[in-house]
Amino acid sequence: MTTALLLLLSITVVLAGALLFTNGVEWLGAKLDLGQGAVGSLLAAVATALPETLIPVTAIVSGGAGSHEIATGAILGAPFLLATLAMALLGGAAYGWRRRRPQGSALDVHVQTLERDLGFFVGCFAVAFGLGVLGVPLWLRLTAAVALVLAYTAYVRLTLARSGEVAVESELKPLLFDTTKDDPPGAATVIAQLVVALGAIVGGAHMFVEQLVHASERLGVEPLVLSLVIAPFATELPEKINSIFWARSGKDTLALGNITGALVFQSTLPVAFGLAFTDWHLQTSAIVAGALALAGGLLAVFELRVRRRFEAAGIAVWLMLWLAFVVYVVVVA
Numbered sequence: 046m047t048t049a050l051l052l053l054l055s056i057t058v059v060l061a062g063a064l065l066f067t068n069g070v071e072w073l074g075a076k077l078d079l080g081q082g083a084v085g086s087l088l089a090a091v092a093t094a095l096p097e098t099l100i101p102v103t104a105i106v107s108g109g110a111g112s113h114e115i116a117t118g119a120i121l122g123a124p125f126l127l128a129t130l131a132m133a134l135l136g137g138a139a140y141g142w143r144r145r146r147p148q149g150s151a152l153d154v155h156v157q158t159l160e161r162d163l164g165f166f167v168g169c170f171a172v173a174f175g176l177g178v179l180g181v182p183l184w185l186r187l188t189a190a191v192a193l194v195l196a197y198t199a200y201v202r203l204t205l206a207r208s209g210e211v212a213v214e215s216e217l218k219p220l221l222f223d224t225t226k227d228d229p230p231g232a233a234t235v236i237a238q239l240v241v242a243l244g245a246i247v248g249g250a251h252m253f254v255e256q257l258v259h260a261s262e263r264l265g266v267e268p269l270v271l272s273l274v275i276a277p278f279a280t281e282l283p284e285k286i287n288s289i290f291w292a293r294s295g296k297d298t299l300a301l302g303n304i305t306g307a308l309v310f311q312s313t314l315p316v317a318f319g320l321a322f323t324d325w326h327l328q329t330s331a332i333v334a335g336a337l338a339l340a341g342g343l344l345a346v347f348e349l350r351v352r353r354r355f356e357a358a359g360i361a362v363w364l365m366l367w368l369a370f371v372v373y374v375v376v377v378a
Contacts, residue, residue, distance in 0.1 A: 048256050055252035059283040062245030065221060067287045069238040071299070072220050076232050098123075098315050100276050105322050113323040117177075117331055118272025120319045123311040124170055125334040125370065126277040128341030131285045131304050133363035136348075136355040138289040139297070143355075146295040151354045154297045158204075159349055162305035165200050167342045169193055170312035173320065174335040177327035186325055190317040197313035204306075249283065270374050273334050281307070301349065308342070333373055337366045 101116035143150040176189055222238040223230035285307075291300035319325055327335065341363055348359040 051252060051256045055249045055256065056283065058245050058249030058252070060286060062242045062249060063283075063286040063290065065238055065242035066246060067290050067299075068218060068221050069235055069242055070287075071218075072230060072235045073239060076235060098311075100272070101315060101318060105318075114328070115272040117319055117323055117325065117327065118334075119276050120311075120315045121327075121331050121334050121338070122273040122277035123281050123315070124166070124308055125273070125338040125341075126281055126367070127285070127304055127308050127311065128166075128338045128345065129363050129367035129370075130278075131282060131288070132341060132345055133360050133367065134282075134285070135288050135292055135300060135304060136360040136363065139292040139300070139355045140357060140360060142293045145293070148295055148297070150356070152297050152301075152349060153295065154301055154349075156350070158298065159301060159305065161200070161203060162302070162309055163342065163346050163350065165196065166305065166308040166312050167339065167346065169196055169309070169316070170335075170342065171339060173312065173316045174327075174339065176320070177325050177335065178332055180324075180326040186320040190320040193313045193317040193320070197309065200309055200313070246283070273330060274371065274374060305345075330374065334370055337370055341366050 100119040105113070105116050139146065140150050147153075172189065173193065176186065220230040220235060220238060222234050222241075285304060288300040288303045291297075291303070344359060344362055344366075348354075348356065352359070
């Protein structure tokens with residue numbers, strides 16, 4: 046009973062943090078004179094991806110039994126969840142609220158930003174996934190790790206260089222921490238709200254993880270399941286609630302950028318860490334998760350780049366890709 050109550054409390058804390066964060070990060074982007082693409086793909090995506098990234102780093106540093114498997118699972122679990130369940134929830138939110146969205150179920154995005162994000166993710170993740178399946182020597186893994194770091198550096202430069210191409214999608218709502226509503230808030234107030242928001246998101250997500258770990262131990266769940274499914278579900282997914290709020294308001298560039306930007310981040314820097322500090326020889330469960338993540342990414346290219354709208358069929362396929370892995374873990378693994 047206590048575990049269930051703490052889980053509910055943790056979700057409430059994350060929701061509150063997400064509301065503060067979506068409001069604050071838009072104001073930060075305005076203060077820095079960044080376009081909507083940079084706000085979604087860099088500021089929102091990277092900041093909210095950090096808690097999930099800490100799991101493999103902590104696992105490797107601790108050096109405990111199965112640390113490499115836990116790290117590898119956490120590294121692959123994040124892009125798998127983002128490319129399947131997170132996309133399904135975002136699409137479902139946009140489709141469900143289509144009558145209140147100005148553009149309905151259609152996408153109102155900066156196409157170049159979307160193409161860049163999805164292209165980086167599919168390309169970088171496919172290379173790293175292939176190396177993990179083949180089981181290559183250390184020198185080749187280190188070379189690939191350096192290449193992924195350079196790729197993300199190039200991505201950041203492109204995003205910042207083209208951030209002004211994305212038009213502001215709507216007038217900013219008042220900053221929640223601002224007590225002087227008649228004047229624009231100061232930078233210190235914006236930063237204070239973001240610090241509190243991130244603290245709530247990270248703290249709530251960690252509380253969520255602790256309670257899920259406690260519950261999984263009682264149920265006898267294997268560590269690999271924890272790292273591939275439960276850890277990203279607890280740390281990555283709650284923070285993508287930001288995208289649901291943005292999608293509800295019709296701010297598709299921010300909503301999608303928060304997910305696709307996180308996909309780029311999770312398929313480059315954490316993967317580079319895995320390539321350099323683990324044996325990066327993927328087991329069957331990790332191979333299945335990686336293949337489904339690539340399938341979800343390719344579906345995103347088709348649905349978002351080609352169709353330019355959220356369709357019920359595509360949303361259902363994203364959801365089935367995630368459920369397929371859950372069934373595989375429970376029945377086969």
